[in-house]
Amino acid sequence: MATSTHHCSFVLLAEFDIDRGAQLTYQFPQPLGTDEGLLANLMLPDGAEKHLEDWTIFFLNQTPFNTIAPVLALEIPGSAGKENKSELLYVLNLVRTKHDKTVRRGAVVKAMAICTPHPFIQIFKPVLLLALDDYFSSPSQDCLARLFDAINSMDLSAAPMLTRSEKLIMRNSERKDVFIEKFTSRTAEASQQPGGRGYHRPTTSVGSHNSFDEGIIMRTKDSLEGRGRASSDTSIMASSISHHNGAPQSPSEASTSFSLGGSAVWVGDESGLVEHAAPPGVASSYGSHGSSTAPKSGRRSTDASSSSSSHGQQQRPPLNAGTSDPRSVTKDTHYYHTTIDYKGHQLPIKMPLYTFPQEVGDYSLIQLIQTFSSATITGPLHPHLHSNGSLTHPIILMFNALVTGKRIIFLGHNRPAGQVSSYVLSACALGSGCGIILRGFIERAFPYANLTNRDEWESVPAYIAGVTNPIFESSGSWDLLCDVGGGRMIVSKDIHSSHPQSGTQGGPPSLIARTGTLKAESSIGSEDDLGRISGREKEAPRSDYTAKADSADNVFIEDIITAINFHFGETLVRARFVEYVWRFVRLASRYEEDVLGTTTIGFPGGSFTEGPGVTSHLGSGIVFLDDAAGSREVLANASRIEGWRRTAMHRMCQEDFKHSLAGSAIRGFDVSHQLWRLRNVKHMQDAEVELIMRTMVDAVETYDQVTELLSLIPPHNGGLLPLSFGLFHQQEVVRDLTVDLFTQLRMFPVGVQFLQALNHFQRYAYVRQAHARESRGVTARDTGHLAPPVPFSRTPSHRSELNLGAG
Known part of the structure; x- marks a missing residue:
């Protein structure tokens, strides 16, 4: 985490005066240089006097009308040399009403707000509560100064910095020790003494009695040669890892042997993961070199019980739960635990490590779904919104409005402004895929808006605003109104004039039929002319509002609601919507390819190809169960895809895909395509499976490559399950490649x-086959006969050496 002390840029204090209205009393440490009346009215929302306490959120430096201009420029670490663009500030505001019969109107209303560059603003709620209490007791600017200093004294210097892939893994994992080695590394780095052992060593070799852990992480050089791979691969991998960590690799670490001992993979023993955790990018050796006891022939018992797998091993010494043990200070690695010292009170703070910049506050998709899943939809049908005609689910209609750039208002009459703000932030997460897939939502979101600056925020294209004043319902300046209290969703009667269905520019180009899936007149033409399925009569009638009760979107929402009813948590719901938005983008990529002949937001569509004299190529792009299903899905989504392509979000998606190709750790093929086929396709060619596994073995070696692969196979989708199918493939070459891939994954704690x-059956298959292969390598070394290279060992599973009793 950055060592910046600028966790809080400003502290504001507003009060309601019976004669002058909302007034901005204090701005600390300096005036913001913007409209004070605007700030005061945002801090004191309409109807604040009806609620004893309320939280609101708004943004600064978001648009020209709310951009600040302080006299002294803010010091933003790392901003030197960058464009002169103001940093977005997130404002957390607490307003409180105290009834007092001695004052006019019988109540005192005050609000205090902090402006921070951090989107996880919810962590500052405890200290803001104390500070406002302090101000009510002794109103002075000193209260603001104490709050400002307390927040900026919060120490986040030891917080781990996670990559995108690591965040994806963490947010989908329920384990409270995921990436705990990151905390170990940061702690060791912060407290490293001169001459002491730093965490930049290539491996950690702490005394352990697990010979299996040692052998399975670093297989022998002869075993690699037996697979027919060049021995230089090992040195290249070792040198790349060493280069990544700035330290050479010990030669002895590549010559360890395999034996079936007390494996963490098999028996679930996780105590060594923390004790022997290596820093990112470093292969960890969980066993000591002196404990290697590889057998010369045969193999040990592979009984399914955990006790037998560690038979003959010495008792593992207990881990000293001292200050060096991260588990003694880290209860949940999803958060970085620190404190804020406010007037002698040590307030515990849990900073989330897995969030993305487009995720603001502690929003709830479950609350959003429960509120609007049964909402009544009124108003005209529009192709961008009603992707399933009159049977379009309210949540899907909301998603369509978000991604196609419609103006949306969340109305909460007589509701706390904080509740309305939460719905706006949840909607932004819904449309963006929790900030992971799409961008451009927070820049046009106004969690709380009022009449004061109505003209300014209504002029922002595709705004998403939360209001409490019912006058906005009759204003007519919105495309979709979501009534929080009334359970209504109203489509504007003027939406067709605001967003016409067609935007024909010039004459239509010639028809393009790339895959026989879709033909269209123009990429931005009328939706009436889009999406003709190949093979149908051109004269066949088509309705833009075809409704199906069992449409894919309706089935998806039913699954989500069922999960919520069965008390699945927010984590799963967010993960499912991330996948939904991700598939929408891949579907849009396929649509662009069909209509335009090319796509700039995804891999081009293609299937596995092989033939005599032709180099085999893996497939890419979105996968459908069959061509007819793909045609129907593309057709059903054509209108909303066209609506999305006209927005700034599409241009951002193009930029993001270009950057992802340049910065991806795994390059040269579409990993998601291969994983989907392994998970869902029933009949795959042996050659395709072999090429997929071989490509992954060659492409997944370093820490960054491993985390990128694991981020695409979250636990709720089975984790390594689709890859583990290779352990039971009829071709031995596929089984060997799967063992190699799992062994490379085994090099890192995650x-x-x-x-x-994996279940016991899958883990047992891995351990058994890895051990048998190691035993064969030892026997071949002793007898002087080398094992045949993997490509020439295509023994069917029922005739493999494992089943014939060899090894």
């Missing part, structure tokens, strides 16, 4: 945790 999530 890979161990994913392997532990």
Whole structure:
């Protein structure tokens, strides 16, 4: 985490005066240089006197009308040399009403707000509560100064910095020790003494009695040669890892042997993961070199019980739960635990490590779904919104409005402004895929808006605003109104004039039929002319509002609601919507390819190809169960895809895809395509499976490559399950490649945790085959006969050496 002390940029104090209205009393440490009346009215929302306490959220430096201009420029670390663009500030505001019969109107209303560059603003609620109490007791600017200093003294210097892939893994994992080695590394780095052992060593070799852990992480050089891979691969991998960590690799670490001992993968023993955790990018050796006891022939018992797998091993010494043990100070690695010292009170703070910049506050998709899943929809039908005609689910209609750039208002009459703000932030997460897939929502979101600056925020294209004044319902300046209290969703009667269905520019180009899926007149033409399925009569009538009760979107929402009713948590609901938005983007990529002949937001569509004299190529792009299903799905989504393509979000998506290709750790093929086929396709060619596994073995070696792969196979989708199918493939070459891939994952603590999530049958198959292959390598070394390379060992599963009793 950055060592910046600028966790709080400003502290504001507003009060309601019976004669002058909302007034901004204090701005600390300096005036913001913007409209004070605007700030005061945002801090004191309409109807604040009806609620004893309320929280609101708004943004600064978001649009020209709310951009601040302080006299002294804010010091933003790392901003030197960058564009002169103001940093977005997130404002958390607490307003409180205290009834007092001695004052006019019988109540005192005050509000205090902090402006921070951090989107996880919810962590500052405890200290803001104390500060406002302090101000009510002794109203002075000193209260603001104390709050400002307390927040900026919060220490986040030891907080781990996670990559995108690591965040994706963490947010989908329920394990409270995921990436705990990150905390170990940061703690060791912060407290490292001169001459002491730093965490930049290539491996950690702490005394352990697990010979299996040592052997399975670093297989022998002869075993690699037996697979027919060049021995230089090992040195290249070792040198790349060493280069990543700035330290050479010890030669002895590549010559350890395999034996079936007390495996963390098999028996679920996780105590060594923390004690022997290596820093990111470093292969960890969980066993000591002196404990290697590889057999010369045969193999040990592979009984399914955990006790037998560690038979003959010495008792593992207990882990000293001292200050060096991260588990003694880290209860949940999803958060960085720190404190804020406010007037002698040590307030515990849990900073989330897995959030993305487009996720603001502690929003709830479950609350949003429960509120609007049974909402009554009124108003005209529009192709961008009603992707399933009159049977479009309210949540899907809301999503369509969000991604196609419609103006949306959340109305909460007589509701706390904080509740309305929460719905706006939840809607932004819904449309963006929790800030992971799409961008451009927070920039046009106004969690709380009022009449004061109505003209300014209504002029923002595709705004998403939360209001409490019912006058906005009759204003007519919105496309979709979501009534929080009344359970209504109203489509504007003027939506067709505001967002016409067609935007024909010039004459239509010639028809393009790339895959026989879709033909269209123009990429921005009328939706009436889009999406003709190949093979149908051109004269066949088509309705833009075809409604199906069992449409894919309706089935998806039913699954979500069922999960909520069965008390599944927010984590799963968010993960499912991330997948939904991700599939929408991949579907849009396929649509662009069909209509325009090319796409700039995804991999081009293609299937596995092989033939005599032709180099085999893996498929890419979105996958459908069959061509007819793909045609129907593309057709059903054509209108809303066209609406999305006209927005700034589409241009951002193009930029993001370009950057992802340049910065991806795994390059050269579409990993998501291969994983989907392994998970869902019933009949795959052996050659395709072999090429998929071989490509992954070659492409997944470093820590960044491992985390990128694991981020695409979250636990709720089975984790390593689709890859584990290779352990039971009829071709031995596929089984060997799967063992190699799992062994490479096993080199890192996060890979161990994913392997532990497999069931006992799958883990047993991995351990058994890895051990048997190691035994064959030892026997071949002793006899002087080398094992045949993997490509020439295509023994069917029922005739493999494992089943014939060899090894």
